[in-house]
């Protein structure tokens with residue numbers, strides 16, 4: 001089947017196309033060049049006046065794994081406000097803050113997204129993460145495996161094992177958990193909480209291991225680089241949510257010594273201590289550091305007002321914040337000498353000074369970081385807001401008048417503490433396409449995704465241009481996934497299954513000897529039963545694996 | 555004949571995965587690391603291999619078509635049992651969504667005691683490896699732990715730990731039910747402390763324990779036969795422990811509103827965490843209970859007592875109970891799914907009944923359709939959740955029985971109904 005998309009205005013930053021009228025040809029799921037010999041178009045779409053981008057990619061969204069399911073079970077009252085009935089095409093479920101898997105897939109697709117990446121896959125919970133993502137239709141998916149508070153790594157560090165040993169363990173874990181990246185959450189802090197430490201600064205030692213977060217960050221960032229994983233170490237830093245944590249964040253950037261590093265939901269790590277309430281924006285300083293340090297990428301973790309639920313591996317900080325739970329119920333777990341999690345429902349209020357300023361800090365960050373290839377659009381779904389609020393967020397970024405209108409309604413003291421009103425920048429369509437498509441694919445190391453040139457998979461979203469950017473991005477005219485039309489006028493018309501993106505870095509097989517001893521002695525599972533096999537993802541006939549190439553290592 | 559090692563068990567809930575199993579044709583013997591729960595469950599023999607309609611043996615296809623025809627015009631069917639692996643639950647939920655059924659896990663009345671407490675105030679819980687390596691005080695409330703999981707002490711407490719010099723020094727305290735054996739006595743001979751009372755009296759006892767922990771004055775000298783001095787000692791030990799763990803079995807709390815006891819325990823654990831570390835650990839989740847709740851959780855947003863009759867999932871932990879629905883004459887068909895336990899019979903009913911269950915069931919009243927299916931972890935691969943609700947174990951296929959999987963059968967029924975609804 002040959003599909004022709006005729007005359008649309010194409011925004012394809014991956015090939016440097018910025019708003020040019022172009023035809024696109026699709027065959028067997030992929031984008032092809034215009035055939036040179038005679039050809040017959042099976043289906044043509046007239047896209048004159050329409051905006052064409054590749055399918056959007058959410059590089060940090062909590063869509064699979066145990067803490068998400070705890071959040072679901074915890075919040076029946078939230079689901080009751082957004083029940084979703086089945087249709088002859090779609091399954092039923094629930095939406096809003098902790099949506100069911102099927103609804104997650106449909107609603108992402110209905111906004112023009114074709115891929116989402118779960119950033120917090122606990123090695124011991126990897127099966128669950130992949131099984132949940134296996135029930136998310138349409139989207140491609142993948143996960144970043146969490147290390148840094150696992151006792152095995154900390155034992156390697158205490159035993160002064162060399163970097164090669166760390167690299168082998170990281171590569172082994174990525175294979176075992178079917179990951180495409182590596183994340184660290186409150187480096188060593190989740191582990192320290194199990195020893196009753198309640199905070200852990202960048203240079204503070206774990207009371208049992210004597211290891212500091214700074215050391216963990218350095219060895220993991222080095223490992224990720226040396227084994228050739230495209231996605232830099234994905235870092236949820238120390239002291240999340242603590243006033244004054246901008247200093248920790250700046251120190252983290254300096255301390256990594258030029259290694260590639262991705263700082264996630266940086267909004268939650270950009271707080272100063274100025275003003276009457278001892279809470280202020282550190283966005284300007286953080287943005288300045290990011291503009292200067294080209295090795296750093298970030299996603300924002302924008303908060304938006306309303307009810308949501310925060311689900312994080314950082315049980316140390318989640319426990320510290322449990323008194324803000326709304327409704328007043330919360331869960332933390334210590335998990336298998338591997339990691340932990342904490343789930344705290346949250347209601348961000350525009351008339352609450354702190355929440356209002358958090359909102360402004362996120363937007364300041366978006367607008368002050370200059371290079372759209374190094375910043376990504378996230379709400380850290382569902383932690384800052386559900387992913388369904390992205391079109392609203394895009395409007396805030398693209399429309400200064402709208403932004404300032406909203407700003408004028410938030411807590412007055414917060415308005416005084418932000419420079420937002422004076423920032424003139426408005427994001428362009430091309431910059432949005434970079435943040436949500438080409439940049440994300442490049443960051444994660446996805447080959448043949450996130451672009452519209454020949455050879456790419458045909459993940460394509462088509463919008464009607466509209467000065468109300470929220471309306472425009474809420475309801476694409478068409479969405480194609482792997483060349484199949486899945487959405488028309490913002491509604492799913494057809495479903496299919498996406499692939500799971502992974503990397504499979506090599507490691508020295510001899511490390512399994514020590515791992516086997518460790519598992520037999522201390523853990524509750526045999527090491528061979530711990531490792532996920534490929535067929536666990538593919539055996540139901542729906543899932544598939546796409547293995548991406550590693551970077552050549554110098 | 556072959557021998558398979560490191561076999562994980564879906565039966566005991568604690569995810570034992572060190573079984574050695576001998577397979578001789580269809581005959582299975584547990585040769586190493588069996589227990590009174592796992593060995594009989596693995597060794598249960600296959601007796602039926604053929605599906606039946608009204609007692610008459612038929613092909614699988616005929617049985618599936620007949621099941622679909624029975625379901626086609628139902629208004630309010632219930633799918634009960636829900637005891638299978640992850641893929642089986644996926645198929646079950648797809649079918650429920652298609653026919654507008656109630657989905658109700660057989661053990662939900664027990665799970666409900668925990669889920670209601672979770673949904674009202676939450677908890678701080680832990681998992682098996684944390685207990686094994688950190689727990690220096692285990693308080694067992696109203697549960698016979700070794701009766702529940704015969705190898706729990708041997709596997710998780712009386713051997714080497716990363717953070718305890720001598721694991722024999724762990725403090726074990728029973729409150730309520732006393733232990734049925736001596737598994738809780740450490741290898742060096744340190745015995746558990748037992749403060750016995752009837753489980754029905756645990757609400758009072760646990761409430762006083764929590765009050766003492768919070769430093770409240772108690773005027774009484776004893777509560778339900780347990781002295782305040784003893785309870786004060788327990789409270790002091792919880793506060794002094796580095797990593798205390800409080801465990802309970804919802805299934806053993808057999809009195810009205812036991813969820814309040816679970817809540818008191820969980821809130822008490824939170825209180826202890828103001829100064830030191832302490833975690834809760836609910837016992838439960840055998841034979842696919844956690845699996846049902848997990849898969850139903852991500853598919854619908856709710857734990858496994860859900861109705862699809864309105865076209866979207868609705869959750870009600872009381873209204874959608876199978877026995878109530880049957881007794882009140884509210885439902886018009888029963889589908890019973892249990893791939894693990896051939897002794898778990900469907901409830902008695904005169905309604906059209908379809909049973910998709912483990913080979914070897916004996917019925918008082920033959921169902922309209924019986925489809926024997928393979929057992930996950932014996933006849934086919936699969937995934938099942940452990941009691942700590944975090945770890946999904948990868949189940950192995952041990953033999954070639956030719957029995958279909960739960961998911962194949964339920965997906966096939968759903969497929970027939972889908973095609974009919976399109977035509």
Ligand SMILES: [Zn+2]
Nearest residue numbers: 060119265380
């Ligand atoms: Zn996150």
